[in-house]
Amino acid sequence: MTEVAYLASAVAFIVGLKLLGAPRTARTGNRIAATGMLAAIVTTLVSEDIVGWWTVVAGLVVGAALGAWFALRVQMTAMPELVAAFNGFGGIASALVASVAVVQSDLDALAPETSVSILFSIVIGAITFTGSFVAFGKLQGTLPGRPMTFPGQHIINGLLAAALVSVSIWAGVAGEAVGYWVVAGIALAMGVLGVVPIGGADMPVVVSLLNSLSGLAAAAAGFAIESNALIIGGALVGAAGLILTLQMTEAMNRSLGNVLFAGFGAADSSGSGSSAIGERPVKRATADDVAIALGYAESVMVVPGYGLAVAQAQHAVRELADALEARGVTVHYAIHPVAGRMPGHMNVLLAEADVPYEQLLDIEQAGPMLPRTDVALIVGANDVVNPSARDDATSPIYGMPILEVDRASRVIVVKRSLSPGFAGIDNPLFYDDNTLMFFDDAKGALEETIAALKQI
Amino acid sequence: MSPLVVGVTVFVLAAVVGLELISKVPPTLHTPLMSGANAISGITIIGAIAAAGLDADAVARVLGFLALVAATINVVGGFLVTDRMLEMFKSRSDRKRATDD
Numbered sequence: 001m002t003e004v005a006y007l008a009s010a011v012a013f014i015v016g017l018k019l020l021g022a023p024r025t026a027r028t029g030n031r032i033a034a035t036g037m038l039a040a041i042v043t044t045l046v047s048e049d050i051v052g053w054w055t056v057v058a059g060l061v062v063g064a065a066l067g068a069w070f071a072l073r074v075q076m077t078a079m080p081e082l083v084a085a086f087n088g089f090g091g092i093a094s095a096l097v098a099s100v101a102v103v104q105s106d107l108d109a110l111a112p113e114t115s116v117s118i119l120f121s122i123v124i125g126a127i128t129f130t131g132s133f134v135a136f137g138k139l140q141g142t143l144p145g146r147p148m149t150f151p152g153q154h155i156i157n158g159l160l161a162a163a164l165v166s167v168s169i170w171a172g173v174a175g176e177a178v179g180y181w182v183v184a185g186i187a188l189a190m191g192v193l194g195v196v197p198i199g200g201a202d203m204p205v206v207v208s209l210l211n212s213l214s215g216l217a218a219a220a221a222g223f224a225i226e227s228n229a230l231i232i233g234g235a236l237v238g239a240a241g242l243i244l245t246l247q248m249t250e251a252m253n254r255s256l257g258n259v260l261f262a263g264f265g266a267a268d269s270s271g272s273g274s275s276a277i278g279e280r281p282v283k284r285a286t287a288d289d290v291a292i293a294l295g296y297a298e299s300v301m302v303v304p305g306y307g308l309a310v311a312q313a314q315h316a317v318r319e320l321a322d323a324l325e326a327r328g329v330t331v332h333y334a335i336h337p338v339a340g341r342m343p344g345h346m347n348v349l350l351a352e353a354d355v356p357y358e359q360l361l362d363i364e365q366a367g368p369m370l371p372r373t374d375v376a377l378i379v380g381a382n383d384v385v386n387p388s389a390r391d392d393a394t395s396p397i398y399g400m401p402i403l404e405v406d407r408a409s410r411v412i413v414v415k416r417s418l419s420p421g422f423a424g425i426d427n428p429l430f431y432d433d434n435t436l437m438f439f440d441d442a443k444g445a446l447e448e449t450i451a452a453l454k455q456i
Numbered sequence: 457m458s459p460l461v462v463g464v465t466v467f468v469l470a471a472v473v474g475l476e477l478i479s480k481v482p483p484t485l486h487t488p489l490m491s492g493a494n495a496i497s498g499i500t501i502i503g504a505i506a507a508a509g510l511d512a513d514a515v516a517r518v519l520g521f522l523a524l525v526a527a528t529i530n531v532v533g534g535f536l537v538t539d540r541m542l543e544m545f546k547s548r549s550d551r552k553r554a555t556d557d
Contacts, residue, residue, distance in 0.1 A: 010470075013496050017477050020492050026485055027542040030492050034535040037499065041531075044502040050509030055521050059508050063528020070529070071536035076544075082537060083491050090530040094500045096523030100507035103516040113460045211494050218500040223463050225503050231463055232470040233499030239474025240493040244486060344486035351544035362482070 005043040006229040012036025013233055017240065023357050040229055076352045077309045080342045084136040084207045087214050091128025094217035095184065098122045098224050107175035115172040117223035122180060123164065123187040125217040130191030132210050138200045139207075145200025153197060160190050198260065201383075204342040205248050205259045212241025248343055254400075282418070285436035287445070290412055291452035293436065294320075297374035297410075299330045301366060303403055304346050305339050307380015307415060308442050314353040316446035317379060321355070323453050332359055334366035334376075334403050336384035363401055376405035378413045380442045386427045396425060411435040414445045488541045495534025501527035 012032050019029025050056055067086075074082045098121035107115070137143035164186045171179025198206055215237025222230025249256050285293075294300055302317060321331040333350060340346045347360055361369070370376065378385055388395035389402045405411050411434055418430060418437075429435055438445050457465075478489070504527040507520035 009499075013499075014473055014477065017474070017489075017493065017496070020489050021477065021482075021485060023482070023485065023545050026488060026545065027539065030488070030495075030535060030538045030542055033492060033496055034539075037496070037501075037531055037535070040499060040502050041505065044505045048506045048509060050505070051511035052509045052517055052520075055508045055517055056505055056524065059504070059521050059524030060528050063525040064532045066525070067529040067531065067533030068536055071533040071540065074537065076541070079487060079491075079537070079541070082533075083487075083494060086491070086530050086534050086537075087494050087497075089526040090494060090497045090500065090534075093498070093504055093523045093527035093530060096519050096526065097500055097503040097507050100510070100512075100516050100519045100523065103519065104510065104512055208490060211490055211497070214494065215497045218497050219467055221500050221503050223460075223467075225506070226459050226463070227503060228463070228466050230499055230503055231467050233496050235467045235470035236474040236477075237493045237497040239471045240478040240489070243475060243478040244490055247486075342487050342490070344488070344490075347485075348487050348541050348544065351541075354544075357545055 002043060002047040003228070005047075006040060006227075009036040009040040009043070009229055010232040012039065013236055017236060075312075076314075076349055077312065078140070079348060080204065080207060080340075080345060081136050081139040083342070084132045084139060084203075084210070087207065087210050088129045088132030088136065090214040091125045091132060091210070091217050093125070094214070094221040095122045095125025095129065095187075097221045098125065099180070099184070101224050102177055102180045107177060110175065112172065114224060115175075117220050119168050119172060119180070119183060121217050121220035121224055122184050123168070124213050124220060126184050126187035127191040127194065128210050128213045128217055130188045131195045131206070131213075132191075134192055134195040135203050135206050135210065138195075139203050143196075145203075147199045148196045153193070157190070157193055160186055160193070164190065194260075202259050204338065204345075205245060205256070207342065208241055208245040208248055209256070209260075210241075212238050212245060215239075215241055244343070248338065280431045282430055282437045283433075283435060285412065285438045287438070287448035287452040288455075289436060290414075290438050290445075290449045291456055293375055293410060293412060294324055294329065294377065294449070295327055295453050295456050297324075297329055299369075299373050299375075300324060300332075301370060301373045301376045301405070301408065302331065302333045303339075303376060303378045303381050303385055303405060304333065304335070304350065305379065305381025305384060307382075309340055309345070309349055309380070311380065311442035311444075313379065313442035313446055314349040314355075316443050316450070318350070318353040318355050320446050320450050320453070321359075323450055327453075332361050332366065332369065334361050334363070334370075334405075336363055336381070336403055337401075339381060339384050363403060366403060370404055371407040373408040374410065376403075376408035376411045378405060378411065378415070379446070380415065382415070382427055383425070385429055386425070387429055388425065388427070391428075405429070406432060406434065409434070412438060414438045414440065414442055416441055488538050488545075491534060491541065492538040495531055495538060498527050498531035498534060501531050504528075 016029045016033025019025040098118045219234025389397045389400040504523035508524040
């Protein structure tokens with residue numbers, strides 16, 4: 001009976017994930033998965049031989065209160081950080097479940113596959129935990145976003161990995177609890193050291209990979225305590241996270257290995273465009289210029305980036321679009337796969353501002369439309385529209401697919417200054433004859449433009 | 457079959473299902489999907505409940521309690537925040553319907 005109930009939960013996860021894949025059904029899918037989880041929790045409460053009820057009830061209440069508090073008060077712009085944090089909690093939970101098995105078991109009598117599963121769960125869970133919280137700090141700005149490197153880093157990481165493997169083997173073979181704790185300590189350190197040298201721009205890939213790892217940690221815990229529900233849930237998430245991660249690196253035209261081990265951004269900030277940033281002339285525009293260019297266009301393509309998120313300008317951009325549509329201008333949004341800090345982050349922000357998802361185009365849809373677009377309006381984006389990725393083989397982002405906004409009849413860039421983007425490289429688009437630069441915070445700039453639009 | 461063989465079979469099949477499901481998702485939904493999948497990885501909560509409820513010594517119960525708190529944050533927070541995100545995805549017709557009501 002218990003197994004049947006868990007099977008129903010597993011089916012709910014699969015159906016839920018499937019429905020999460022389409023805009024119309026996504027919310028239902030999430031609720032089906034949540035219901036499956038609730039069923040699994042109730043089944044466990046009923047079927048397990050629970051003695052310490054107080055511990056269980058207190059744990060559930062405290063965890064639910066904290067989780068709900070985080071989930072309900074987070075700003076939509078801080079979503080990537082929150083996903084990273086939740087991920088960290090999931091990882092440490094799996095490591096702790098395996099740790100209880102270490103404390104409770106007669107380690108000498110453990111089957112080899114059980115001790116291997118316990119070790120996997122501890123190692124992956126601990127790496128997920130510290131790695132996620134370093135990513136959280138980098139995304140939030142408490143830790144510096146730049147890659148932090150130090151001499152001998154690779155040697156230290158190599159030694160740690162070697163120590164992890166040898167202590168794990170010893171702990172498993174000798175059945176010594178202290179070995180398991182040393183393994184946990186090494187894994188915690190590896191999570192920190194693994195993420196610290198990766199630049200802030202690559203954190204989405206890291207969070208996605210850690211999401212996959214948290215699934216694997218749960219699956220390993222499932223092997224340790226022989227629970228098929230854990231194995232199924234964990235394997236589903238492990239596979240999902242891996243696919244998402246690969247899609248992200250593909251969008252950046254880089255390999256996963258390159259993201260994880262290259263220390264990108266530290267190396268080559270002065271690589272291309274030898275003239276100092278900001279010394280070349282640009283065409284500056286005022287709100288009136290922008291309003292006229294937009295108001296008399298037939299088609300406008302808005303390209304949002306992280307600057308829009310930081311300035312909380314998603315509502316202002318939608319108001320501007322509404323005002324333009326009222327004048328008969330066709331408005332679309334072109335969403336680069338890595339715009340913002342996570343794939344789909346921009347979509348969430350624009351959805352928050354009530355932009356219908358039919359207006360949101362991905363890079364394949366927007367690309368062919370750009371040459372026929374009158375005005376491309378870039379709001380707080382930089383690297384994803386940098387023509388160097390297409391034209392300059394020496395550029396660190398060469399080969400990354402971009403939105404070719406320079407093919408539009410006119411380009412307007414709303415940006416606070418000429419400072420380079422996350423990748424730290426200059427953008428020739430800004431100096432182009434066709435480009436107007438409107439230097440202001442995204443929200444202020446858009447509001448001024450809306451006001452100016454009413455005057456024409 | 458031994459539990460190990462059953463476990464490996466279940467793991468491989470579930471992973472293949474996961475790969476097939478996810479590969480067809482539009483980028484729009486990547487963030488909510490990551491967040492929703494993350495909440496599902498909180499399934500480790502059922503192991504945590506069992507661990508926290510053991511008739512065990514203090515160390516095991518403290519570890520079990522911490523596991524349960526962390527897993528519950530992951531599950532409750534993850535599903536709630538995913539729902540909050542998805543609430544915002546509306547198409548034109550949905551919005552029209554909402555204003556017609």
